[in-house]
Amino acid sequence: MTSHTTSPKNLYTAFILLIGLTLTLTFQSCKKSRSDMGKTLFKKTKNKVFKDVTPDGFAPVFQEVLEQQRSKLNNADIITAYYQHNDYDPVLLMDHFENDDIKNVTAYYNKAGEHGLDPKLFQPAQIDTLLHRFYDKKKLKQLDEAYRDMAQLELLLANSLINYSNALQFGVINPRRIYSRYFTATARPDSTFMKHVFEVTDFKSYLDSIQPKKPEYLALQKSLTAGYTAPGLTQEETQRVLIVNLERLRWRNKPAENRYVLVNIPAYQLDIINNGSSELNMKVCVGEGRNKDRTNTLVEYDDSDKVDRPFSRETPQLNSMINEAQVNPVWNIPESIAGKEIIVEAQKDPYYLSNKNINVYRNGKLVDDPETIDWGGASATEYSFKQQPGEDNALGKIKFLFPNKSSVYLHDTPAKLPFTKEMRAVSHGCVRLEKPLDFARALFGDGSKKYTLVEKLMGQDKSEPTDIAVSPKIPVYITYITCWPDAAGQIQVRPDVYGLDIVLYAHMKMIMAI
Template sequence: MIALSRYICLNMLSPKKSILLFSAVMGLSIVFTLQSCKKKSRSDMGKALFATTNNKVFKDITPEGFSAVFQKKLIDQKARLTNPKIIVAYYEQHDYDPVLIMEHLDKQDLKVLPKYLQKSNEHGLDPKMFQTEKLKAMLAKLYDKNGIKTIDEAYQDMAELELTMANSLINYSNALQFGVMNPRRIYANYYTQTKRPDSISMSHVFEVKSFKTFLDSIQPKDPQYLALQKALVGTTAAPGMSAEETQRAILVNLERLRWKNKPSESKYVLVNIPDYQLNFMDNGKSILNMKVCVGEGRNKDHSHNLVEYDDSYQIDRPFSRETPQLNSMIYVAEVNPVWNIPQSIASKEIIVEAAKDPYYLSNKNIVVYKGGQEVEDPETIKWATLSENEKASYSFKQKPGDDNSLGKIKFLFKNSTNVYLHDTPAKQAFAKPMRAVSHGCVRLEKPLDFAHALFGDSAKYKTIEKCIVEDNPEPTSLSLNNKVPVYITYFTCWSDDSGTLQFRKDIYGLDIVLYAHLQKFLSA
């Protein structure tokens, strides 16, 4: 009768209004149906818990009773949660239900979680940071049919278990997928875009249908990561290092591999600062490898190591010449470049040399400017007697030529630190094992080969070849039709193609800084 009456009323209206009203009625029916299903599902909470645990106390559990206890628990323990806003907001929007307990109860999936958390030491992480033992004890009590004696105890234990699981699961998920530390917060010279967990990624843990499937999916699968994990299990001393130093080097580099900042492009340039090497990567293979010189560092003689760290290393104090970690896009090659000499180099080096030798500037093809005007006779200036303010009034440029400190070509990419890749007339440095010798830019061993890798057999590359050998060189800029990503990074430990673990000296002390921050998260 009700359905018939509804049908008649609808047919008395215009067709358009009938359709709108019918849609509205059906929409309300769906909402009522969903609400009824939800209420039915929530009302089965005690029944489901009893069926799984055989503890009669759970028969009297109600969603309303749990909700009141859980709201208070959230308020009382908010300060100990790592991401309280995410957790509180989720439960507010879901009627303060024990979502994790109820979703995974029938599947016995709850017992899977502490097993995975216990294995976090395989990642170099301390299981204590995920409250692993606490979770194991609470779950054991939950599944013991005589473990919980009263309904009040049931509510309290369920609230504590739900909250601990949410906090631990988010922390574990974040650690494995994004790393424990945010590199941009601990390093002063760090400009690499690094994705960090957000509300969407963290809230996702509440929606997973199987803990095992989810936890398997977030395990890092990069071959480099797996190789370092394997090495961590049976750590032995690397050549020239103690076993302790070796283990700590593996730990900090595992953390670096967890950071979400790795190249996603098929073609890119990779510079590893401690290795003094550049690789031009194409579809996972290096199509060009060369030595590089990088910026001078605070720990170039390796006088400090991981064993000697202390709390003071938590503040990163980079040397002014250190090459920054960054990612950008190479967009242009400048052949026969003019070097606009930075003020710091001019004051500390160029003027010092000019004071010793009045013809130093002309011999080095350096032009002097004051107030924007070229100084005609710079050798007449008494550089040694100038005050710091007077020195700052001069600027210097080095013209193209064989003596130009940038060599015959440089490659530009946007960055806030004004560094770039470039040629150099100082070739002897490439024969040395320690090549942290520049002012911050990256010097290339084979700049012409690098240009060829960028431009291919194009007309622009032919122009580069021609311009480089000119007797009276003129600055020439050639833009890349397709920009190429460049990543300047810092790894002191990795597995080579043969599976052998490679270690490099921590020339900037960045391992020490990272290890100091990771101390409370790392397993012994």
């Protein structure tokens, strides 16, 4: 009896052959799944031109049309790469034509106005025209024309589905590209996200699923479609306010945390949000804006308004983490304020600096007698200024710090009068708090050692600056929202104090004919 042993080399060879055979069969089965392409199209349209349609005949025509249409595609590289990798298979056409699912696409596109978007952006008319041609035996008689119409329709579907998906789930505008002072982390669609449209099995279900469903969005959407007119605004301006704020709600820049600090610049309000509800709210003062007197509106503007030209004192949009509080802070006066205000006041009154408890430094050294300086010839590059802790300190008794490129923070203020005013865009850029002690209590916890220390130090007439770590750190979002539904469902609208609605609308109008 002879024993036979298979060598590892033979086993490896057999394995490779098996894999190759499997891949070949898989590839052939994929190709075979489209072998009835022509039969499927003919059965649906009753147009004999489709009887001769084959995947091999379609592929080179599709490749040619794709190359010709590249410049008209918003995401040409992604679309081209997908079809190259998939043998130019018209997956959207063939998987959705027979069951009339493509008609669902144009139905949704035609209702894009409900989102404040122009349906033309998604080309529903062009898609419908091509669909009708498939059934027109007089217009569509040549095989090459059939191939080209199929290719055109496939590309229209791919391009429009990606555009519509991006628009509803990320917005049509990237805020980082239009705003000069926008530092909020904002996700944008990537190639993996965009390729998902090729895997959709049911267009209607998919398009339903990507409709934004947050109550705020639905409320603004309802107001837009109902023709709501806000008090003090025309219907046209109200519609445009709703459109830009619907766009803001589509941006993926919303807090993911359960608890965070939210400052809305146009509302002049701060809230600490905890699991969707405000546990603390107060008035704030924000940076002075270019449009505080509402000289520009969403109706009266020109193309130059799409360029964001922020006033030097405007508070930026940002997100960060509050990590520290400084009680009885020193105010390191910025050079811009020193030159335009401090030196000017010192020139008028030689005792202004000492009365305001401001120390003067030259080349980093404290100046003993600033009253002797001739401020008429002085500059902010030569001198620096620091206001010491005390009742007159512009930062009040406490400031709350978080890393950011703009050197802004939340702080107390001795100037309480602006909190009684409706228009509170009056600061140099930082956010002044109406109730800083309440804010500290919320951050540190009532009765905690840190809060007790804060309360004690803030109650003293004079004290050295004391840094207290905020732990755990709490996220802070400084945002810009001019329209929202309140708790009772009423639409609230605030003046566009920085003119950022105008900038956004101008860019949206540039993309589509609103």
